[in-house]
Amino acid sequence: MNHPARIQSPSIQDNDPLTALFDAQQQAVLVHGAPNYKQRMADLEALLQLIKANHDVLIETVCKDFGNRSFAETKLSELMPIVNGIKHIRAHLKSWMRPSKRKVGMAFKPATARVMYQPLGVVGILAPWNYPLTLTLIPLMEALAAGNRVMLKPSELTPHTAELLKRLLGEIFPAEQISVIIGDASLASRFSELAFDHLVFTGSTNVGRHVMAAAARNLTPVTLELGGKSPVVIGSDFPLKKAARLVVIGKLFNAGQTCVAPDYAMVPRHLVDTFAAECLNAAKQLYPSIQGNKDYTSIISPRHYDRLMKMIDQAGAGGARIWQNGMVRGTDERKVPPTILTNVPLDADVMCEEIFGPLLPVIGYDNLEQAIAFINARPKPLALYGFSNDSAFVDQLLEQTRSGGVTINGTMLHATQDDLPFGGVGNSGTGAYHGYEGFIRLSHARGVFKLSRFNMSDKVSAPYGAMTRLVTRLMLGQ
Incomplete structure (x- = not known):
């Protein structure tokens, strides 16, 4: 052009x-x-x-x-x-x-x-x-x-x-x-x-x-x-071990360096520690080792690696509990181990910035309304994940939140569908x-309008008379 x-x-x-x-x-x-x-x-x-x-x-x-x-x-x-x-x-x-x-x-x-x-x-x-x-x-x-x-x-x-x-x-x-x-x-x-x-x-x-x-x-x-912080909401009816495995698969894919990766998980409050332990067990099954494991992707650069390490340290200094299967720092491989964080201060960087790494904060909630309010108090995310077989739970989550896309009972898969639109809303795109x-x-x-050879639209013109009055009367229902 x-x-x-x-x-x-x-x-x-x-x-x-x-x-x-x-x-x-x-x-x-x-x-x-x-x-x-x-x-x-x-x-x-x-x-x-x-x-x-x-x-x-x-x-x-x-x-x-x-x-x-x-x-x-x-x-x-x-x-x-x-x-x-x-x-x-x-x-x-x-x-x-x-x-x-x-x-x-x-x-x-x-x-x-x-x-x-x-x-x-x-x-x-x-x-x-x-x-x-x-x-x-x-x-x-x-x-x-x-x-x-x-x-x-x-x-x-x-x-x-x-x-x-x-x-x-x-x-x-x-x-x-x-x-x-x-x-x-x-x-x-x-x-x-x-x-x-x-x-x-x-x-x-x-x-x-x-x-x-x-x-x-x-x-x-x-x-x-x-991007943004794409939340996961786990319903109390969904098998916790299965939910943990599915969330961890999405979280650790590409070492969390995915715009639609689960960014934090919301779990019924009494299940927070159980869920964290199940996530760690799932990570161990998926990746029995981290260093030297060709299936576990490295962080793209030293700067991004250091940023993630600082997130962990800051959260820990603020009182968060850090769940890991072992920590190795300063390696040439730039691999951050799967890290689950509970009791995280809400003003910590890991809760304020998109993580883009294998760290997963877990937040407890008392009821679905509280979880929805937590999500809606933050910028609209690129993705939202819900885990429940209760249709009322799923419908409420979908109707009362906004996000770019959604996967129910899984993570990230909506973005792989050729016949679904992919995009953000608000701060997520x-x-x-x-x-x-x-x-x-x-x-x-490009809209194209073509008049027929016998069209009489030219008759509705100044000086406005009987034809104009007839057309406007018919169209306005008078």
């Missing part, structure tokens, strides 16, 4: 390579227009074959960036959702692209109305480090399905994966269709200042505020996938994507 009145940040110069790439993609939109169904399907197939052909190197490269990233977790959380997502889009794209018929008001007949879905133009994607393939390539494939051109900025914390994606995508897509931008946080800031037709950002709430402010200068619409919602989010819904 052409942006003759683009507001440009002082940090972006006209001869800047970033601007040059952006301008080249804009020009390609003007020259080539919207890709047809056949071209979009071919692009998605090329992306699918890229993943399949480079399966092993992608897994190994992500592992290298983390220090240790479980191969199984990369397959389950990165490659599988990408492959399944592309297949889902390809199976439905023709129907999604088809214009949808809409009704015409009685006073405007004979006429037709329809909605056409057109590409927005150039889409920017700012991706995070915790799932460097999924959170880069799923927005990409949905942007391609909608017919857009794309500029990608992977995280600087996963540099090897970023370089690999730049090389692989550059081998099959021209730069004016897909460009991968490599650089640090300052480049990401400049990236967010470009006048994209849409900007997708996944990351922390604090950084999301800066991204949204930068985009606002160009009136760029944004999809913000943020704005906008949703995945599957159909991704196609719609990255398309322009």
